[in-house]
Amino acid sequence: MAISELPADLLAGHGQRLADHAATGRLPDRHALDTYRAAGTRAAELGVPLRTLVDAALAAGENLPGVLPALRKAVSALMEGYEAAQLAAIRNEEEARREFVDDLLQGRAERLAERAEHFGLRLAESYVVAVARGLHTADHGAHEGAGGRHDDARGLHGAPGLRGDARGRPAREGDLGDRDRDRTGGRDWGRIERDLIARFGSHNVLVAVRDGLLVCVAPATLPAAVGEFTHHVRARFPPGWRVGIGRAHRGPGGVVTSYREAAQALELADGLRLTIDVVKAADLLVFPVLLRDRSAIEDLVNSVLSPLLEARGGHEPLLETLEAIFAAHGNQTAAARRLKVSPRAVTYRLERIRRLTGFSPDDPTQRFTLETAVLGARLLGWPPTG
Template identity: 70%
Template structure:
């Protein structure tokens, strides 16, 4: 520390002898000394205490000069700290982009710097704020939206939210267990698959940070860098599926929605099913939507018409009438186990394909 503060001591001695305050060049030297102290890992407290201790050997102590030199030392130290933080944040953003896009350039080595051991199994949780457009993970089709992007203030708010949530998770689970970042307009949390409680903690902080209407999508546990990419895409797609299906739950697990990608994998078959089973509903008075909503309520209520009526806000008699209307138009009844499965699959397919708003070929 003495070699860093040699110029500081000379300035104080000169000020004591002449009464002259340090000039711009001398204060710049102090700022450079403060920055070097920060780069070497010295604490700001140790820096200031060393500067004050040196001042005690100068008589009379030139307090105005001391005030300026110490202020310059601290300014240089703080500027170096801010610069290091900006560089760290830039490196973090680059690493997250590379990790979630599967770019493998020195990925494992860089991951260790941020506390991740990519040979393990990881789960990715994705959080989207209320009112944001649906975001589809790259490589899975669909249109990309933006939860935070498109406005500098919102983007800055997202980074601040990510830092606060990560600080809270690190305080509980340690720096080698979680990574929180902003990606594609959403908050992304990467945590070990064995640390299942981390997902619940992340969701808790999301609930506190976001207005009602937020969603969290949880990918499945996968191993290695490629597994992180897969889990991220699963989490993002779970949110998209929740929107398309009108699901009410704010937290959606990819493991609970595996049937839907299977349905979409053979689009021609699901389009044929929707057209064959549900197209007669287009002839219903008032359109097909009330009948589709009734079927969804019946399926969600395990066939209980009274519970379905409460969900819909109509009378039980209205539900009975609508189900009879569906049976007459389509030839299918949810009271029959085989026909119920066909109807439910067709209704799910209709929601996935946004039918009838988007007519099928």
């Protein structure tokens, strides 16, 4: 933009103030500096380049001797106002973005499609949501228990709700408490977002922190974005993190569904005591099915496994043996290696299970019943304590 294209009233009175300074030596007073700041703010709001604004201010003093001190004050005030407007615009954009993400993940449909386009998302497409948890930094690890992971006491039938403040409003990033800051690795999540945007573009990925979860929304047509998200989590945080990945779903409601699936995958992984760091909802579809009829799975667990409670040494070694056998596809030697016991010990435990329950993992039909019962026991936290 050329100086001649500036609004005529943007630097009104500037030339006269410089002339007064040249004649009297008086610097701009407080009122004049406030006027300059207001002009800088207005220039930023109008989209005037800062260089053009400064050039115009300097040009007004070219033929006036001894006005450098006044020019310095004037230009400094102009830049203060300009920068304040830019900062306010950035904050407004961040607030709008946070509100959009809150509404998107909570399924509030008010003008979602219109607002999504502003942030580069085309909600008619299919999206995948990945969530990461346990993102503590190395110096926080000593305060998070043996496993270093925050395991919240949440139910298995839905994603964790978005935390709100005392008035019930959704939490904002700036409102996160110390616990949430620890759980999201301080500002490391911001670096992950910048890295993802640098590779895939701001119109393809959306990263936000919600209730201690680092959330990544990416198009289903760009699976590399979710892989890159997991890569950065793995690279930036010590062991103890876990990533859950939802399935691809279309539209705004699809984003909510994928988010809930990803969060539920984390809960199921905890309940099943899985040791893997990345869990996919698509790989765990059978478990929500089991939990839909809670009374049926409780009846199965109690009917099949209750006799193990009478075992000498407790039920837990026997359940762990069954889990190892199922994971090793019936190979007792491999199961023994997993359990760090001898193959003879595995054989002995399996025989005890057969005598107590009447079920044997060697029989195909009985193996399915046993495995389903063991998985149900883990999901239900059986047997209950206390």
